[in-house]
Amino acid sequence: MNTSQAESTFSQNDANILEEVMNIAFGKASADLARVVDIRILLTAPRVEFLKADDLLQWIKQDTKTDDTLNMIEQNFWGKYTGSAFLAFPSSASKGLISLFDDDDLSLGAESPLLEKETLLEVGNILIGACVGKVAELLDDNVSFSPPRLVPQVVIDNPSTTAISSKLNDPDKMAIMIKTVFNFEDKDVKGFLFLVAGEESMQWLKAALKNFVAKF
Numbered sequence: 001m002n003t004s005q006a007e008s009t010f011s012q013n014d015a016n017i018l019e020e021v022m023n024i025a026f027g028k029a030s031a032d033l034a035r036v037v038d039i040r041i042l043l044t045a046p047r048v049e050f051l052k053a054d055d056l057l058q059w060i061k062q063d064t065k066t067d068d069t070l071n072m073i074e075q076n077f078w079g080k081y082t083g084s085a086f087l088a089f090p091s092s093a094s095k096g097l098i099s100l101f102d103d104d105d106l107s108l109g110a111e112s113p114l115l116e117k118e119t120l121l122e123v124g125n126i127l128i129g130a131c132v133g134k135v136a137e138l139l140d141d142n143v144s145f146s147p148p149r150l151v152p153q154v155v156i157d158n159p160s161t162t163a164i165s166s167k168l169n170d171p172d173k174m175a176i177m178i179k180t181v182f183n184f185e186d187k188d189v190k191g192f193l194f195l196v197a198g199e200e201s202m203q204w205l206k207a208a209l210k211n212f213v214a215k216f
Contacts, residue, residue, distance in 0.1 A: 010050040029130035042183040053173040072151040073124030079143035083197030139208040
């Protein structure tokens with residue numbers, strides 16, 4: 001699916017509808033995470049873009065000019081809409097995320113790779129599960145999930161070195177990029193959630209968005 005096909009398949013109105021759905025879903029996700037870390041979380045209204053999967057990292061690069069690498073969590077899901085969800089944070093955000101869960105360990109210098117991995121997986125599992133699950137509920141779908149996994153650090157200018165390269169370089173896959181800013185009280189962490197799926201799932205999504213609007 002090339003860019004012109006993507007643009008003709010999904011309109012700006014489709015993007016607006018999905019932004020409203022994601023706004024509801026992100027509210028659920030932030031509430032779930034806040035219960036875990038006991039910190040009030042605010043999220044900016046999500047911005048949705050439909051684009052080719054292999055264009056994703058270049059779009060993200062525009063918003064992470066000071067970071068060359070990303071920490072990324074991948075989680076697959078299955079339902080009427082089947083695909084892979086990726087939650088990406090600039091690598092510089094890791095310390096802020098770790099401190100949400102264990103300020104004492106961080107202050108003692110326990111900034112270990114294991115602690116970072118566990119924190120990222122915990123955040124990813126909560127945010128992806130709540131967001132995708134709530135979207136599925138709103139669009140009359142049910143999804144199941146694989147366990148989340150941490151993708152080896154992604155070099156934005158050289159994504160072929162990572163384990164996600166096959167999914168992000170597939171010309172037949174389309175992606176939904178959802179950008180928001182996670183505000184954890186005094187911390188400002190910019191995150192990107194993107195969903196990658198094949199044409200069949202995307203066509204289902206377009207019809208589901210239309211049915212969602214028809215309810216109101």
